[in-house]
Structure formats: C-alpha cells, structure tokens
Amino acid sequence: MNVTRITGLAALAASFALSACGGAGAPTTANPAPSQTVTADAYTGPPAATADVTAFQVNFWNNVRVQNRCGQCHNATSPAQMPNFARSDDVNLAYAQANTVVNLATPSTSLIVTKVAGGHNCWLADNGACGQILTTWIANWAGAAGAASATTVQLQAPPDQTVGQSLNFPADSSAFAGTVWPITKANCIRCHSTTADPSVEQAPYHADPTPGAVIAYPAAIPKIDFTGCAGSGGNNGGTCGTNSRLYQRLLTDNHNCWTTCAADSATMLAAIQAFAAQLTPSNLDPSLVTSKAVSLTQGTIASGASRYDADTIAKYEFQSVVNNTTFDTSGIDPSADLTISGNVTLAGGWGINVGAGGKAQATTQASQKIFNFIQATGEFSVEAWVAPALVAADKSYMVSYSGGDTTRNFTLGQTNQDYDFMLRTSNTALTGLPQLQTPNAAMALQASLQHVVLTYDAVNGRQIYVNGVLVPGADPQKGGTISNWDSTFALVLGNEVSGDRSWQGLIKFVAIHSRSMTAAQVMQNFNAGVGERYYELFNVSTVTGVSQSYVMFTVSQYDSYGYLFYQPTFISLDPTVTSSNLPSIPVQGIRIGLNGGVPQVGQAYIPLKTTITPANYTSQGEVLSSIGTVIGLQGGPATDQFFLTFDVLGSHTNVVVEASPTIPAAAPGPVVADIGVKSFAEVNSTLSVLTGVPSTDPNVSATYLAVQQQLPATPTLEAFSSANQVGIAQLAIQYCNVMVNSPAYLSKILPGVTLSAGLFPSQAGMDSVTGPLAARVLGSGLHSMPAATTMTGATGELDKLIVNLCATSACSTVARVQAVTAAACATAFGNANMLIN
C-alpha cells in the first residue's frame, strides 16, 4: 500500500504547535493525576529505564496490568499470553512487548485498540468504549513522552472503486407530475406557489400549478431523496424516500398538515415511493468528469492526540449507547458511566441528542471520584462541546454535579444566550449562587456547536471560555474554597438530577479535569475539535494523468444529518511526483457526489476556479480552497459513498449548464373595489383645503399628531374601521372649529355670512351655511358625488342637524351659532364625500 506522510495541514498545524511545545524555555510538566481507586499490586520490579518507559508505566501499564483487564492473561506468570505487555514483574520488559501492539503516532489505529474494540475481552459492556479508553491511555503515554511522531499522519490510498448506480431525477417531469405533484398541488398551493397570496407566498414552489410542473418539479427535486429506493421492479418500501424533506416536514415538523400529520406524511411518502418505482437505476452520466469513489471510513483518520487531557478525570465522547449506558472513556477508575433516561438518543458523528425531559446521569458512587480528585487539587475544569437547540431557554442545565435544584457542587447552565456557572464555594450559597454568567450583550451562547469550558481555581475564581476565548468578567465571589462540597451528589448531563431543569440540544463531548486549565490548554482543545475526521482521497489519476493523484478533503460526520467537507487539496502519493515534474492542472467547478447522484444543496465548490501549479505544490499537496461545506447525509457513514465531479480538470471538460427557469404566468386575483379611502396625510391635507386652515395651525397640528396613527394608514375599503372614522371626526371638528373662530378663514369659506345670534334655524340662515359647505366638498358637476340636496336645503342632512342642535339648545347666542356651524362643517367635511378616494 502506498503511503505518504503529511504534516502541513492547517487543521493539524495549530495543535502540533501546541502539543510539541517546541518554543523557548523549559517545558512544563503537569502533576500526575491522583491515585486511582482501582489499583494493582504494588510494583517491586526494576525501575523504568528511560523517560519513555516511565511515561508508559504511568499512563498505560498501570491501567492495563490489573487483574480484571489485560493483566489477567498477558502477564508473566500464567497464562503468560504473548505479547505480555501487562506483565507486572518488569516494566521494561512489558514496555518492549507493548511497543509491538501500539502506534504512538495514531493511537486509535494501534493493534491493541482494534483488537479489543473488535470484541477481544473488553472489560466493559461496550467494546468500542474499551477501545476508546485504550486509545486514551496510549495517547497519554505518547503525549507524556513528547512523541513527535504523534504529529504525523500517514495517508493511505483507498481501494479503487467506481461510482455505482443510482436513481436519478429524470429530465421529464411526468413521473413527478403523476405522483407527488398532485399532493402538493392539493395541499401546499396556498403558500408554495407563485399563484399564492403575496402575504403568504413562500419558496420553494413545489406546489406551483403551472402546466407540466415546469416550476414545481425543479423546486421539489432538492426536497426528495431516493435513498433506500430500488427503483423499477425493486423494493421501494421500507426506508425508501424517508430522508425526503417533503416527508420529514410533515412527519417531524408537523408543518401545516391537512388531516393528521401521521396520515399526511404517509400519503406523501407513498407518493415519493411511487415516484421512485417509476425510475430505473442508472450509471453516472458518462460525460461527467469524475473521480473514483470512496466511503467515509476508507479515508485516513485525521484526528489525533492533540488534546490536552493530562488531568482528565471523566470523559464522555458518546460513541455508543449500550443498554441505556454511555461510557466514561477517561480511563480513570472508577468509570462514571452515564445512564440515559427520557428523551435522549445517540447522535450521528458521536454525541447525544437531548430532548425535553431527557438526561444522562452517573451514580452517586461513581460520581464520587469527581469529588475525590477535585478536593485533592482544589481546582477543576468542565469542558463540553454542545449545540443548544434553543436560544430562549431559562435555567436549563447542560452539566451538573449536584443533589437537586437547590443544592449543588457545580453546574453549567444556559439562560437564553448566556452560559451560567454555578459553584458551591465558601463565598457562595449551597445552591452555587450567585452564578457567574456571560454578559447578556455578548450573546456568547449560539445555537451552534460550541466549545465551552468552565475553570475554577482559588486565585481566579470562576472563568468561562467559549470557543477558546475567555469571556471577560471577573468572578465577584473569587477567593473562597470548595472544601464545602458534598460527596454524595451525582453527575448529570442535560438536566438537573431532580429532572426539572431540562436542556435541549446536542452534546458531543464532555470532560472534567482535576486542574484549572490554562488559556493555552483550552485553546489547544478547542483547536483539536471534536469527533473523528478523515482525509478522504478521491482518485483522479486517470483524469489528470498524474501518477497516484488525488483530490483530498478533510471529512467528518458533522451531525446526524450531514457531513462536513473542507480544505480540498490536490496531492499525489507517488513520491516521484514533485514540483519539478508536475504539470499545471486547471480545476473548475467541483461537485461532491453521493451514492451515484450529485446533491443540489451544499455544493460550495461550484464557483471554484483555480490551477494547480508546480510552483505551489509541495509534498503536502496544494490546497485548492479553504472553504468548508456541509453535504446532507443519506444512508449514513457505513453505506454512503462519495465521489467528485468537475467542470474542468486537466484537459477534461464538462461544464454543467443550468436550465433557464420558467417565468411564472401572471396570476389574476379576485375582483376588488375600484375605490378606496384617503390615508392619514391625505385626510389632513384635504381637510386643510376644504376649511382653508393651514395644517401648520397649532391647534390642528396638535390634534393631527394626536390622532395621526388613528387615521387610515391603508387606502383600502377593507381596511377601514370605525376607529379610523372617530379619528377623522376629531380632526374635522378641530379644523372646523379653527375656521369658524377665525374671521379670516371664515370669510373665505362662508363669504358674506355673519354668524350672528338667530341665524339658525331659519331656512335662509341655514342655507347660507350649508350651501357653501356642500359645494366645497361635493364639487361641481361631478357624477361620482351625491346631489347637493342630500346635504343642503330643507331635506338636507346638514339642515336637519342644525335644526336638531338648535332644538336641543337654542341658537340664540353667537357662541352657540358658531358651535353649531362648526358641527355642520365637521359633518360636511368629515364624511365619506371627503374620505372616499
């Protein structure tokens, strides 16, 4: 097998720099962890011959030589199973044997790890957990010994695989139109259509009724997933189509179901499966420029011993859940395994999804090791990788070591977008309050995968780091001690032990350290990341003509729904290929293929346009892009197979040209009124015109500002309300009041009229007022306006109003006549004749 060593990758570079500690000054050596509760017989043999043997002894040998682990068989006495790396008589001889089964460069690939993880006498219920623990011990050995080799990754060529067949979406929309489209058209058209009411119209337009599904089909394609479908003549039941968003949206999101979500999602799934049944599996379009195929685990493992774990006393990587138990893989006994209860499920790519009410809790007995270790040091750190599902959550606890909601040793919690750190010290209450909280304005907590670390020591008190950065803010309660902790509490994740502080989200990693981590150590662990990463090598040798050439991505399972791809790099595993003989290779438009198809979503490298040049090529390859992207998961890491396509690679070209979209046809709406109403400013201006009073008059201006937002804001009849009319009346009365009481304005509106006592209710007197008012608002000769006689004259509304007002209180004074005139004016100008537009 061809291999090459790669050390220059950016993802590793930071961690190398930190773990190598190659700078000036003497290296800092952490104090060894306190003694463990499970011990072997005291060692009385020859001392370790070298520093590396000492590292082996402390970090690995002491753990494996006990009777309930490897020492039961791989010992020096009976049965003395070789290799007897767990022999207790001579650590130096054990060291020699151990070197035959470990790989300090990549501990997880050590023979002893793969053997035990594969089922060889694991001492726990989960073989994988034993493998992780052994990995931790080997990594600690390598780290303590300063193993420079740990920074080197050996790239291994994957097997030569071609891209398989798959169900691909046909160019013709008829199969879609006969299966899925009728359902979306019948039930989703009120929003997901270009014909929808603009107030609720929403892309994607998978329900658009344009004939031939010319708009609906392209919009629906990204929402349909044929994973699990066999196509024509095969099995299209079971999981076929269940990854489809059209199905999941109904099933899990309860998104606007039209009967019941269970029934509607089943209907949709049946339609998707019927769609799949009409398709025939096909090979990839031969005109495409493609790489060879590779699956996730066929890549080279990239994650390595770059974490700082020297003081880890409990660690949870959540790689498995067996019998409702997920394991403490710190390697520090006793193992504080967690029992999950309630709404907790194992997440893809390692982690647990915690839903409402769920939690994962250790026993109080196992949790006691936390108390013991931390009481011995007087300081500690809590480290977690979490992705909160909610940003509006009050008092939700992610990690707690407590006896209930009112009594705790420490708790990492969430209050909306803040992280909370509650800690029992001599300066705080038994509840751990007052808490240290990240500042509200910082909104440190995001609904994203975040690395959060709580540290405590007597000098600095509590500190909170988020994504490697210390959140500013000193601990007001620092200076106390934690000697008042309670040893009977239990460690719990995702809730309080009392079950009343439910937290929701994804927990990918938790570690508890018996020392306060330094800022550098926090940053080191943040840079190390979480989860397992692979270097995926996509073979392009036949396309480029360069021996053993690959486009390499760093890939990990990002969560239960997607893969993270980043940093595409061109590299050849042939050591004879160097910058001196590499040709220039143009690269354009990379797409990541999955299971024989090319997903439409997440293709971040389509715009990529670059050239691999000898000048930029090194033995570490040539990075093509620093951008990363997430590609949706289909069958899972065990079955999903990736490949690449290229618009241009070397001399091969197949530029993908997108079809032009169909322009939606105009969608006539219902017939609506041809008329409307004047809006607020128009009402104000119109009243100003009708009364002759400028809108800047202090009295009307004050009234206008007071009622402005009560006046019509929308000029449609449908939006008009009685409150609008009340506002209009108020404003009209004010305008008319100013007009009537100002001789200058009055003379223009009612020329020749004197508002004297007794003017009303004589007909002539009334006509002298109502006639001009009606004329101003009705205009002259307008067929769209009512006849003037409806307002003025003996039968007119205004005259009737004046008669009634004068009957109520005699119009025998000037003031009364002015008031009645103002009322008539407001009636004339504040009505629909003014308002209707």
Next chain:
Amino acid sequence: MTQSARRTSATPNLVARAVRVTICAGVLALAAANALAANPNADQATRIYNRVAGIPPSAAQLAQMTAAPDAVSAALIATQDPAFYNNTIRNLAAPWTNRDQSVFVPLNDYTATVVGMVRDDVPFNTLLSADLVYTADGASGVPAYSYSNNAMYDAMDANNVDLKAHLVSNTQSALTGIPATATAGIMTTRGAGSAFFINGTNRAMFRFTMLNHLCNDMQLVMDITRPPDWIRQDVTRSPGGQSSLFLNNCVGCHSGIDPMAGAFAYYNFNNTDPTTADTMGTVVYTAGQVQPKYFINNTNFPQGFVTMDDSWNNHWRAGPNSILGFSASLPGSGNGAKSLGMELESSAAFASCQVTRVFKDVCLRAPNSSADFTQVNSMISSFQSNGYKLRQVFAEGAAYCMGT
C-alpha cells in the same frame, strides 16, 4: 439634475415576480387604452387629482385637466401640486427607511432624496448608486445638513416645509465626507444607514433593499441550490445540532445574501447615543478595512467565508432567481455598494417593483386582471425606455385608474 439612464435596461420580458407577465391584453385593455387617449371628464380628473396628490383639485386645476389633450397629461398636472410630494411621495418612501416599515416616521435624507428625484425626474434607476442627496434650501430656515443628526429634516417636518419648493440637490460626497466612489444613492444616506447599518452584520441593508426596491423579501427568493461558498463564519451550519435545518432553510437565503452583502463591508453606523436609538450617530466608511461586525461569532463555523474586502457576487444570476432579470451588460460582481446598487437598480425586478407599487398607490389595489397586467407591463416599458421617470409612472397609472 441631468443624470440619464446610463445602462442597458434589463430584458423587459424578464419581469420579476412582482408582476407576472400576461400576454393576452383583452378587451378591457383596449378600452382602457382608448380612454387614455382622450381628455378626462370632471369625475375622472377629480379622481386622478385625488389619487395623485391626495387632495381635491381646485376649480381652476380641474378646468386645466379636463382641457388637457389626454389623461396622462392631465395627471401630470396633478403631480405639480406640492401635496404630491409632501404626501404621496414622502409617504411612499417613508416605510423604506426603517426596519419596522412604518410610515409614521420623521422625514430624513433618504425620504427627501426620493422626493427630490421624483420632482426633478432624476432617472430612478440611479436610486441605489448616485452620489446624490436632497437637502433644504437656504430659504427654509432650518438647521444645516449634518451626517450626524436629523435636525434639518426634523425642522422641515415641524415647519411643514413645502418639499417641492425647498429641496435642492447636492452630492453626498460633498456633504458627508464619504468618497464619491463609495456613495450608493439612498443606501448611503444617513437615514438608511441609521436603520440598516446599525448593529447587526449589514445583511439588513441588502435584505431591506431587496424588499423595498425589488419587491422580494427573502422567503420569495430563498434558493437552497445556490453554492454556499460565500456564507460567512457566523452562520451555524448545524443549528442546535441539525444541519438539515441549515441545508433546507438557512442556506436558501444566506447563499444569496452573504455574497451580496460583502459590498457593505466598509460601512457601519456609529450610534453615538444608544439610549436614543437611531437618532444620533453617523454612517462610517472605512476604506480598505472590513468592519468588525463581519467577524462576530466567527467560530460558529470556522470553515466559512472570511470577508477580506468589499467584493460582492450575485449568485442569483443563475437558478430560479435569474428571473429577477439582472442586466446582461453588467458583470454580476464587483466591489463596493455603488456597483451593487447598479446591479440591483438595473434589474427588471427593480423597474417592475417601482411601477407595480405606483400602480397600487394610485389604483388602490394590486394589478389583478389581464388588462391590469398589460397596463403594468406597458408602464414598465415606458419607465425603462423614457429615463426612469417615476412621476411619469404616477401619471400613467392614475390615468389608467381614473374610472369612467
């Protein structure tokens, strides 16, 4: 103002969603076209005036309109009324200037610039790129223009200043200190900056420009099939641990927004008095230096796009949103807000949006018949081919909806 429509119009038949093209004109349209050729009667003229200016005409104005050669000419008379500017145009533009889209907001330089452009028939397709701002003239008796406060326009409001008579044209670069090449029409006014450059990540400026001037909010243009290569680091790819949310929702908007909002990388609104919301502070432009707001929460997805300069790219020129009709004479990418503004204002969707909105303003309804769609298309063509005069669009719309 002598700016002219300087760029090739986007293909007229690629009209945006705001108006969907209908081919069939129908009998009603022919009847309407015939009616527009004649002078309006008194009822029609009255409706035109009320719809355009918001107030009834005087007898003299009515007589002038009924004597006009055709309805559009009559409607143009109504556009001479100061109320057309103080009421109709001001309140048309007011909701564009704030995040709440409220019409009840003070006059500011954004609104005043729109009013001035309409009054002076400045090509409206320079709205998002011109080095232009309208201020009060010396006779208005109001405080001088300041990029740091709204005092001039507040005083104009308080005094009910006649905008038609007292607005004068200036260049932003002369008054604000922002280089001419960095001015971008109303986007770089203080009014817009205080609303859309304040706090946040400057994506708001793009979103509200799309909403206000291309009549497409994000839920209409979300397209999950665009490349996510420009999506910044602050956008989590796995909200709450579910990348499916990102792949089905977030990416639909951010894949388009983020590449465009790169144009605003050097802008910020420096709010000097947070207790008074948007009333104090100024738009800041830092040439060559990306604003820190482009890097907040950059650990949410470290493999995301890192903004290095003010370059932008229109990913929506391909895919479903290509029907927005971006101009083929422009490259679809560039640096800075001015070139982005040109990209947007040269689109068919921009013209369609402005015309459709005016139609609704004067007809009091959205176009809803074949005849209406034909009329709107006619108005769009007229708008694009006759110097993007919005006043003319008002006249044509009001004439069409003048009734019988």
